Amino acid sequence: MSPRAAALAAADAPRDRDGAMPATGLPRVLATASSGPGLVAHLAAHGALPAFSATRRAEHPLVDLVEQSGLTGRGGAGFPTARKLAAVARARGDTVVVANATEAEPVSAKDKVLCRLAPHLVLDGVQLAAEAVGATRAVLVAHPTVSGVLGAAIAERARHGLGGVRPEIVDAATHFVAGEESAVVNWVDHGRSVPTGSRHRPHERGVGGRPTLVNNVETLAHLALVARHGAAWFRALGTETEPGTLLVTARGAVANPGVYEAAIGSRVDDVVGAAGGHVATPLAYLVGGYFGTWIGTEGREVAFSRQGLAPLGASVGAGLLLAVPTSCCGVVETARLARYLAGQSAGQCGPCVFGLRAIADEVGLLARRELASDGTARLRRWLGEVDGRGACAHPDGVARLVRSALAVFDDEVQRHVNRRCSAPRPEQSALGLPVT
Amino acid sequence: MSPATRAGAAASPGGRRRPVLRVDPIACDGRGICAELLPELVTLDDWGFPVVDGRPVPRELARLARRAVAACPTLALRLEHEHEHEHELS
Ligand SMILES: Cc1cc2nc3c(=O)[nH]c(=O)nc-3n(C[C@H](O)[C@H](O)[C@H](O)COP(=O)(O)O)c2cc1C
Ligand code: SF4
Numbered sequence: 422m423s424p425r426a427a428a429l430a431a432a433d434a435p436r437d438r439d440g441a442m443p444a445t446g447l448p449r450v451l452a453t454a455s456s457g458p459g460l461v462a463h464l465a466a467h468g469a470l471p472a473f474s475a476t477r478r479a480e481h482p483l484v485d486l487v488e489q490s491g492l493t494g495r496g497g498a499g500f501p502t503a504r505k506l507a508a509v510a511r512a513r514g515d516t517v518v519v520a521n522a523t524e525a526e527p528v529s530a531k532d533k534v535l536c537r538l539a540p541h542l543v544l545d546g547v548q549l550a551a552e553a554v555g556a557t558r559a560v561l562v563a564h565p566t567v568s569g570v571l572g573a574a575i576a577e578r579a580r581h582g583l584g585g586v587r588p589e590i591v592d593a594a595t596h597f598v599a600g601e602e603s604a605v606v607n608w609v610d611h612g613r614s615v616p617t618g619s620r621h622r623p624h625e626r627g628v629g630g631r632p633t634l635v636n637n638v639e640t641l642a643h644l645a646l647v648a649r650h651g652a653a654w655f656r657a658l659g660t661e662t663e664p665g666t667l668l669v670t671a672r673g674a675v676a677n678p679g680v681y682e683a684a685i686g687s688r689v690d691d692v693v694g695a696a697g698g699h700v701a702t703p704l705a706y707l708v709g710g711y712f713g714t715w716i717g718t719e720g721r722e723v724a725f726s727r728q729g730l731a732p733l734g735a736s737v738g739a740g741l742l743l744a745v746p747t748s749c750c751g752v753v754e755t756a757r758l759a760r761y762l763a764g765q766s767a768g769q770c771g772p773c774v775f776g777l778r779a780i781a782d783e784v785g786l787l788a789r790r791e792l793a794s795d796g797t798a799r800l801r802r803w804l805g806e807v808d809g810r811g812a813c814a815h816p817d818g819v820a821r822l823v824r825s826a827l828a829v830f831d832d833e834v835q836r837h838v839n840r841r842c843s844a845p846r847p848e849q850s851a852l853g854l855p856v857t
Numbered sequence: 858m859s860p861a862t863r864a865g866a867a868a869s870p871g872g873r874r875r876p877v878l879r880v881d882p883i884a885c886d887g888r889g890i891c892a893e894l895l896p897e898l899v900t901l902d903d904w905g906f907p908v909v910d911g912r913p914v915p916r917e918l919a920r921l922a923r924r925a926v927a928a929c930p931t932l933a934l935r936l937e938h939e940h941e942h943e944h945e946l947s
């Protein structure tokens with residue numbers, strides 16, 4: 422399936438005289454979706470990059486602007502972007518910027534679609550971030566399917582004499598944990614795409630041992646618009662605590678699976694609507710990613726935002742929304758996810774290697790209705806035991822996912838313990854994973 | 858996470874900070890020497906890997922904790938003070 426891009430709100434909203442985007446228009450980062458990825462279309466849609474003047478790099482005006490905008494990371498953790506910028510800008514010596522377009526999660530497409538449709542906006546973000554932190558090196562770690570388009574865009578900028586540090590492109594490794602920031606740094610430096618568990622975060626000691634700003638490419642694209650249009654413009658969409666728009670990969674039992682740009686605060690149902698609506702009655706949604714959280718259909722009414730999803734114990738993560746239809750079994754789907762994720766352990770930490778395998782086996786027994794009659798007590802204990810015990814958050818993500826399944830599908834879990842299953846087609850999967 | 862774990866180390870009544878035990882999960886090979894030497898603060902999970910008590914090491918166990926750290930064959934077990942693992946962004 423090729424991801425389709427569209428905007429949640431009307432893409433043909435009127436433009437103002439300069440051809441710049443209207444104050445509240447959508448799409449923002451996907452504004453060039455229909456005009457193509459070239460530099461001319463990019464400049465026509467967004468205008469040129471503003472020039473900033475800074476006396477010292479620790480006082481670069483962009484840091485303040487980003488602070489006022491309230492921009493947060495779109496790579497999964499939602500960390501305030503200005504705080505990272507400031508930490509690296511304050512550091513001594515040479516610094517590095519890494520743009521993370523790894524997007525190794527197999528169902529997620531938003532970063533690839535962004536790089537394909539708006540490579541120059543991403544590169545603007547890289548250029549600005551490098552300027553703000555005084556970086557002498559910029560590295561784009563990109564999923565191999567989009568490194569070509571990004572490379573072409575870099576060459577096009579060079580031909581037009583656009584300034585800034587020329588970014589290097591590194592093809593990303595594509596296994597699940599390869600996009601974790603210490604794994605990305607490790608990959609760039611040593612060609613090893615596993616997390617390091619280092620006590621030093623990249624902003625202290627990253628690529629080549631230098632203070633390194635690691636940001637998701639969507640974060641950088643938003644940053645490039647904040648630099649042009651300002652904080653108030655950025656805040657005209659989104660909510661007070663989560664301003665702006667976000668890219669959502671909408672998949673599963675929806676009519677038009679694809680990538681959509683939504684104002685943060687749009688309801689889950691609005692996002693499903695943008696993706697053409699349900700094609701089957703939904704059983705539940707997987708939000709955030711494979712490493713995300715299950716929410717029941719009562720979640721349709723909540724905002725697809727950190728704040729909206731928090732009461733359901735979920736978060737937007739890297740912007741995945743996957744609708745699972747009632748023909749599927751939530752327990753069986755979770756068993757597939759657990760098996761896949763256990764296999765994606767980077768194989769370094771005992772609790773991750775052995776714990777996730779044991780958890781996947783146990784959920785597998787439950788899915789096959791073969792779990793011993795003492796039910797899920799041991800599984801629940803193991804979920805607690807792996808939490809926080811790896812060098813990266815991989816085990817925590819798996820524990821959260823399985824825990825949410827036990828809560829959202831509790832009736833079905835009980836049925837499975839009693840050797841029954843209510844799904845008409847449990848062999849079907851909406852997850853895009855091999856059916857085991 | 859308990860507040861004590863988050864703080865990483867706590868001031869003892871005398872004002873000195875007491876360290877916490879940590880395991881580097883990549884280095885640890887799970888042979889469990891630490892749990893044998895220091896069962897008060899280290900237990901093993903179902904797969905033989907150590908689960909350490911995240912609270913500051915009580916003074917009366919400090920010597921035993923140092924001995925367990927020294928005995929770890931992979932240097933995975935450490936005693937850390939707050940500043941050593943303070944990497945939160947300010
Ligand atoms: C297992 C794992 C996989 C991750 N994969 C990605 C990824 O593919 N792309 C990404 O941008 N961030 C990924 N992250 C998050 C990064 O570690 C990091 O937080 C992010 O790149 C920071 O950018 P941001 O502040 O702009 O969100 C992953 C994290 C974990 C724990
Ligand atoms: S927790 Fe798992 S995925 Fe993360 S570094 Fe350790 S073994 Fe690798």
Ligand code: SF4
Pocket residue numbers: 880884885886887888889890891892906907928929930931932933934
């Ligand atoms: S002694 Fe060291 S290597 Fe052995 S289990 Fe304890 S921490 Fe791990």
